[in-house]
Amino acid sequence: MGRLQNPAGKASPAVVDTEADDIGKEEPRKGRLRLDAVKSIRKMIFSGELAPGERLREVALSEELGMSRTPIREAFRTLAGEGLIDLLPNRSVIVSVPDKSEAADVFTVLGALEALAGQLATQRMSLEQIEILGELHADLAHYFETANRLAYLEANRLIHEYIVEASDSPSLVLAWRLLLPRAERARHVTTLDHDRWAEAFQEHCEIYAAIVARDEARLKQLLESHFANGVESLKKSEARKRATERAEIYAGRSG
Template structure:
């Protein structure tokens, strides 16, 4: 996952315009900042457990694995700290943030209320093209589940939830949701590590899509709230089991 970050320039396209004139070949090349690439790689590594809670983030090792200097790496780590995925410790550097069960439960309770509002707004405000795009993401997610590709499944799953937020057309809600979701992405991924919970989540998403297609806001509100509640219960139970094993 933490393979070398590619920084090479892509060739510009040369398609003809509608007037018949060739599009310019030489023009500005979009280049993504290295620290943004590093944020994505490190975030995925933390969410998927490659970088475990409590582990120290060794700058030398990570800069070598990512193929970047320490400056963009440090910028990436600071951004991940704002998301709650990393803790910056005085005189000790950075560690992957431990999962705080109490704070997690509080955050997920707030997100449950947001999910309910998201469901109502999406059914009322989503365009047909919005729903079609969500349906396409759903089918991609189902295909990933069928081949048991958890990483791909999770990526499509997160895209669906974010698309539902955007379809509601409330910028403040979308901003708040994104901030909170950044803090719980890791545990949402953890919930699907249980095959039974993963399969149940897929069935719930089938119902979610059906309610959205029917524009049944009352039902979608309840389904999204229940979906997150089930995920919360699975994660908290897993954390309690882990704590019990450590204490034994």
């Protein structure tokens, strides 16, 4: 996209309204602060620094992030829309507790969207775009080999985003972005299982190879199974959790 230019030959105004100029600068600044707050709090939730069910306090977060309470409050509304936090009737705010069944449904729908995006991307990606995707994949491999989980998840997000954007379908991209925050949280859960993490990385290797070969049918199948395997991982994680809870109950009764 080209850089926006001022109309050619347009003279600068002789008088500058400094108050209006200050207001114009203030509004973008407020928007940036809100986005910064959203990104920071979202990262804290994804990393587990803010645990499910934990109460969020405006004052503490504003001090930690070095900003006023207003962008924090606005960030809460955005994050609530993403399903990452709950705004309770008593005006308190807590980190939402993930619903595994909902996460599985989100993965299923997202898988269908990305499978379609992948098919379109293999038709439309330029050689330069495929080369950039290769660089992202190399980053993913490095973070997997060094067991840098958070960096791996960010590289993973960038790869999925790059493929969807390469579909060059605004409607598809919009639908994908609406579901993305919920899916990202589920991804952070599945990578806690090292076996699933290794499987997911291998799947990414095959996905990249299919894009390079411009094999639409193969890519569609790989992306669908990639998300289906994520759903199965979530189900196994929930089953292990229930088994642990039962074991604790039995141990307590026998003690």
